[in-house]
Amino acid sequence: MPRLITALAALFLVTACAQEGETPDMLDLGDFTLGHNIVVAPDLTKGPTSRNATAEELTEAVKMQIDKRLGRYEGDRLVHLGVNIGAYMLARPGVPLVYTPKSAFVITVTAWDDRAEAKFHEKPKQIIALEQLGGTPILGSGLTKTREEQIEALSISVARQIEKWLAENAECMTENPSERALKNCWKDAPPAQNDE
Numbered sequence: 001m002p003r004l005i006t007a008l009a010a011l012f013l014v015t016a017c018a019q020e021g022e023t024p025d026m027l028d029l030g031d032f033t034l035g036h037n038i039v040v041a042p043d044l045t046k047g048p049t050s051r052n053a054t055a056e057e058l059t060e061a062v063k064m065q066i067d068k069r070l071g072r073y074e075g076d077r078l079v080h081l082g083v084n085i086g087a088y089m090l091a092r093p094g095v096p097l098v099y100t101p102k103s104a105f106v107i108t109v110t111a112w113d114d115r116a117e118a119k120f121h122e123k124p125k126q127i128i129a130l131e132q133l134g135g136t137p138i139l140g141s142g143l144t145k146t147r148e149e150q151i152e153a154l155s156i157s158v159a160r161q162i163e164k165w166l167a168e169n170a171e172c173m174t175e176n177p178s179e180r181a182l183k184n185c186w187k188d189a190p191p192a193q194n195d196e
Contacts, residue, residue, distance in 0.1 A: 029166050030173035031075035035114055039063040039083040047089025047104070051147045058085050061151045062107070065159035070166075077173045078114035081162070083107055084124070090150045091131070103131040105154045109162055111169075111186075120172060121186035125165055129157035 039062045041055035062083060070081075087106040108124035131145075131153055145153070171177055172185035 026072060027163055027167040028170050029073050029075065029163070030170035031077035031175050032070075032073050032079050032166060032170070032173045033075045033077065034067070034070045034073065034081070035078040035112075036080040037063055037066050037070070037083075038081065039066070039085065041085040044085060045087040047087060049092055050088065051090035051092055051150075053088060053090055053147065053151060055085070058088060058105075058151060058155075061155040062105075062158050065152075065155040066162060069156075069159040069163055075173070076175060079120075079166075079173060080112035080114060082110040082112065082124075083158075083162075084109075088154075090147055103150045103154060105129040105158055107158055109165070111166065120169070127158060127161045127165070129154045129161060131157075 039059040041059050044055045044058070046052070062085060066081065066083070085105060085107050087104075089102070089104045091103045105128070107127050107129070109127060110124045111120045112118070113120050131150065166173070169185040171181035174181075177185075
């Protein structure tokens, strides 16, 4: 819990973030096909000055975007995803040039191998999803988007980043992964964040 609050506090002070565009192209996910898509928020933390949101509406939005993005893949390796939304911040209106709060989700995700009936990796992957600025860096989304639009945009970002993370580990989700692949996949890394 303290780590989530710390992450939210850092995000609260961010004054600029990268653009988060929707990419229609499919990535190489090996033999991946989406199995169970379980999204929960049992210990949801609300960020400072955030608009209100319920755990139910956040989990439903994230689940829908994961289904939409990852349900496109039709491989032979069934992979189940467990996603935990730990914290959120939906920016309220601020003062341009002086105070422009940003929106964010902090989530962890675990990928389960249906064949082995076990997790692919030991530690959950942490992802920090930041809002898209849409070409208006001096205006926070509290001034330009409704609460529902903020939730949708962040959910799209979560799904996209999970897809990229799976692509980074695609070799381990092939039918017969090599020993080299098994040694190099699912390594611990800093939390993923919007990078485009």
